[in-house]
Amino acid sequence: MSRLTDPPLDEAVLRAAICAAGRRLGSRGLISAGEGNLSVRLSATTLLATPTGRRKDELEPDDLALVNLDPAVGQSSEGPRPSSDIAIHRAIYRARPDVVAVAHAHLPASMALTLAGLAPDPLALPETAHHLPVLPVIPYGAMGSDALAARISQAFATLDGPAPVAVLLERHGAIAVGSAPAGPSVTESVERALVTAGDRLELVEVLCRVWRDALLLRAATGQSGPPASIAG
Numbered sequence: 392m393s394r395l396t397d398p399p400l401d402e403a404v405l406r407a408a409i410c411a412a413g414r415r416l417g418s419r420g421l422i423s424a425g426e427g428n429l430s431v432r433l434s435a436t437t438l439l440a441t442p443t444g445r446r447k448d449e450l451e452p453d454d455l456a457l458v459n460l461d462p463a464v465g466q467s468s469e470g471p472r473p474s475s476d477i478a479i480h481r482a483i484y485r486a487r488p489d490v491v492a493v494a495h496a497h498l499p500a501s502m503a504l505t506l507a508g509l510a511p512d513p514l515a516l517p518e519t520a521h522h523l524p525v526l527p528v529i530p531y532g533a534m535g536s537d538a539l540a541a542r543i544s545q546a547f548a549t550l551d552g553p554a555p556v557a558v559l560l561e562r563h564g565a566i567a568v569g570s571a572p573a574g575p576s577v578t579e580s581v582e583r584a585l586v587t588a589g590d591r592l593e594l595v596e597v598l599c600r601v602w603r604d605a606l607l608l609r610a611a612t613g614q615s616g617p618p619a620s621i622a623g
């Protein structure tokens with residue numbers, strides 16, 4: 392992400408940005424209780440992440456956890472501790488050097504669909520066909536497990552087509568990422584990437600709600616099977 396000549400990222404600005412992103416997810420009903428987590432890449436070796444056991448829409452800048460990208464370095468005994476889902480964030484940042492922000496939420500409609508063994512086709516709607524052309528579904532894995540983190544990072548690193556910007560987790564919502572666009576400052580580009588990751592989560596949930604409703608309406612009107620993609 393950053394070059395050697397770039398100035399260091401403004402940690403205070405990014406702490407405020409994560410708190411704002413949490414409030415935004417909460418205002419749209421995408422996170423409940425202590426669910427979900429957010430992080431940004433703060434340097435080549437460190438991340439700034441939301442803490443465990445707290446509502447992500449009521450955080451203050453000092454509530455965030457500073458985390459090393461390398462789990463072997465361990466966590467300082469002082470300061471807030473990140474969620475166990477931080478293993479997923481670390482794996483994604485290691486697999487995708489372009490990614491500077493990660494957002495995760497237990498999206499209700501996406502959990503309902505995967506719980507029923509279903510997954511939406513992002514090519515069914517023009518908006519998601521454009522912004523989420525691929526939406527891999529990751530089989531269920533225990534929260535915080537290395538196996539789940541590995542499956543997710545492998546999905547994001549599959550670049551033989553359009554790079555995934557979000558994945559669905561069976562029974563566990565979704566994860567979306569943001570890459571740093573060209574911007575007036577490195578800090579602002581990371582802020583924008585975090586907003587984009589949140590928008591992508593919202594888009595995943597809208598797709599899942601629409602897909603669920605379309606299946607129900609098709610069944611109620613005697614139509615069989617899922618809706619067709621735009622290409623038919």
Ligand SMILES: [Zn+2]
Binds near residue numbers: 427495496497563
């Ligand atoms: Zn989770």
